[in-house]
Amino acid sequence: MAxxxxxxxxxxxxxxxxxxxxxxxPERPGWAGExxxxxxxxxxxxxxxxxxxEVGDLDLSVxxxxxxxxxxxxxFADWSVLVFRDQVLDREAHKRFGRYFGDLxxxxxxxxxxxxxxxxxxxxTADSAYxxxxxxxxxxxxxxxxxxxxxxxxxxxxxxxxxxxLYADMYLAYELLxxxxxxxxxxxxxxxxxxxxxxxxxxxxxxxxxxxxxxHPVVTVHPETGRKVxxxxxxxTTRIRxxxxxxxxxxLGSLYDHIATTPRLHARVEWRPNTLTxxxxxxxxxxxxxxxYPHSRYGERVSVVGDAPRxxxx
Ligand code: SIN
Numbered sequence: 295m296a297x298x299x300x301x302x303x304x305x306x307x308x309x310x311x312x313x314x315x316x317x318x319x320p321e322r323p324g325w326a327g328e329x330x331x332x333x334x335x336x337x338x339x340x341x342x343x344x345x346x347x348e349v350g351d352l353d354l355s356v357x358x359x360x361x362x363x364x365x366x367x368x369x370f371a372d373w374s375v376l377v378f379r380d381q382v383l384d385r386e387a388h389k390r391f392g393r394y395f396g397d398l399x400x401x402x403x404x405x406x407x408x409x410x411x412x413x414x415x416x417x418x419t420a421d422s423a424y425x426x427x428x429x430x431x432x433x434x435x436x437x438x439x440x441x442x443x444x445x446x447x448x449x450x451x452x453x454x455x456x457x458x459x460l461y462a463d464m465y466l467a468y469e470l471l472x473x474x475x476x477x478x479x480x481x482x483x484x485x486x487x488x489x490x491x492x493x494x495x496x497x498x499x500x501x502x503x504x505x506x507x508x509x510h511p512v513v514t515v516h517p518e519t520g521r522k523v524x525x526x527x528x529x530x531t532t533r534i535r536x537x538x539x540x541x542x543x544x545x546l547g548s549l550y551d552h553i554a555t556t557p558r559l560h561a562r563v564e565w566r567p568n569t570l571t572x573x574x575x576x577x578x579x580x581x582x583x584x585x586x587y588p589h590s591r592y593g594e595r596v597s598v599v600g601d602a603p604r605x606x607x608x
Contacts, residue, residue: 329344329347329372329373330368330372331347333365333368333369334361334365335352335361335362335365335366336349336350336351336352336362336365336366336369337349337350337351338350338369338373340373341375341377341561341562341563342560342561344463344466345373345374345375345461345462345463345466345559345560345561345578346373346374346375346376346377346461346561346563347369347372347373347375347376347377348376348377348378348379349366349369349376349377349378350379352366352378353381354378354381354383354387354391354570355381355382355383355384355387357390358394363394366394367394367395370395370443370572370574371518371519374461374463374573374574374577374578375461375561375563375571375572375573375574375578376571376572376573377563377569377570377571378569378570378571378572379566379568379569380568380569381447381568381569381570382568383447383568383570385410385413385594388413388445388447388570388594388596389412389413389596391445391570391572391596392412392443392445392596392597392598393598395442395443395598396442396443396598396599396600397598397599398412398596398597398598398599399412399434399437399441399596399597399598399599400412401414401434401597402434402436402437402488402492402501402505402506403492403496403498412596413594413595413596414426414594414595414596414597415592415594415595416446416448416582416591416592416593416594416595417590417591417592417593418457418584418586418590418591418592419588419590420587420588420589420590423496423497424495424496424584425582425584425591426496426582427459427580427581427582428581428582428583428584429495429528429529429581430462430527430528430529430550430553430554430579430580430581431491431527431528431529431530431579431580431581432464432525432527432529432530432575432578432579432580433575433597434488434530434575434597435486435508435510435525435527435529435530435531435575436486436487436488436490436505436506436507436508436530437488437506437508438506438508438602439599439600439601439602440486440510440575440600440603441575441597441598441599441600442574442575442576442598442599442600442601443572443573443574443575443597443598443600444572444573444575444595444596444597444598445570445571445572445595445596445597445598446459446570446571446593446594446595447568447569447570447593447594447595448565448566448567448568448569448570448571448591448592448593449567449568449592449593449594450567450590450591450592450593451565451566451567451591452586452589452590452591453589454586454589455586456583456585456586456589457565457582457583457584457585457586457591458562458563458564458565458583459562459563459565459571459580459581459582459583460560460561460562460563460580460581460583461560461561461562461563461573461578461579461580462553462559462560462578462579462580462581463559463560463561463577463578464523464524464525464553464559464577464578464579465516465519465521465522465523465577466558466559467523467524467552467553467556467559468513468522468523468524469522470552470556470558470559471524471552476513476522479512479513479524480511480512480513480522480605480606480607482511482512482513482534482535482536482537483509483510483511483512483534483535483536483605484509484510484511484512484525484526484531484532484533484534484535484546485507485508485509485531485532485533485534485535486507486508486509486510486527486530486531486532487505487507487530487532488500488504488505488506488507488530489504489505489507490529490530490532491529491530492505493505495529509535510525510602510603511525511603511604511605511606512524512525512526512534513525513605513606514576514603514604514605514606515604515605515606516576516577517576517600517601517604519577521577522606523576523577524549524553525603526546526549526550527550527553527579528546528550528553528554531546533546534546553579554581565591565593575597575600576600576603
């Protein structure tokens with residue numbers, strides 16, 4: 295055995311923590327350190343042990359009362375992705391649901407569209423050149439204050455099936471890194487540029503002055519759970535400040551591979567018509583799978599403005 299291998303046995307460097315969800319759990323009000331499946335106002339069925347849950351027995355077409363809202367916010371902090379089936383919502387009900395979490399966000403690409411600035415149309419047909427979100431990303435991280443949550447209401451699913459959305463747990467993505475890598479990343483910031491997806495991938499014409507471009511910490515702290523999050527995504531993040539270009543590309547490429555190829559990070563939402571899914575952009579990424587060409591899929595999304603992402607140093 296080579297001396298380096300003796301000094302650094304595989305068990306020291308390669309093993310992931312057995313219970314990564316619990317290992318970093320801070321004692322903070324609002325998040326008990328483990329998820330519960332017991333809420334007074336509705337039933338809940340987890341999609342995976344750590345990410346995503348279906349909520350039953352809650353009608354979102356009527357306003358929620360205070361007790362329901364408190365449970366909803368707790369379930370959102372616990373599960374990060376919440377799926378509501380068989381909801382019949384008009385736009386006002388959809389927006390009211392978004393406003394339970396904050397002010398509504400206007401998408402940068404909506405500047406060129408007529409219609410409701412609070413609603414982002416998510417529509418793919420046989421004529422589409424692309425489908426929005428077909429790659430791992432967090433919504434609109436090019437904004438100085440990116441949306442904390444998005445709520446997508448799908449009313450038309452492809453007749454052949456498909457069109458699922460994958461989600462990744464970015465708490466766990468951080469927790470599965472080695473302590474040395476966690477420590478290194480915590481001191482870094484990265485550039486998130488709207489031109490990368492909106493011009494580079496979607497070929498849209500930018501507004502005067504261009505799409506937003508902002509910097510955020512590479513590791514953020516979720517404002518409600520206090521947990522650390524790996525906060526770079528392949529759609530918007532273009533480079534890590536302070537590193538050489540090749541270093542930045544190699545490191546980002548490795549992190550994107552980690553996010554895309556670690557199955558235990560992932561949950562999958564299979565849509566049915568009249569499903570609303572709410573996700574937390576502060577601690578998840580998602581990927582809309584375009585596997586249904588030439589069939590169609592239609593939905594509308596509202597997003598909610600959050601706070602500027604905060605790093606480990608505050
Ligand atoms: C998105 O909001 O990124 C689109 C997600 C989807 O269509 O499933």
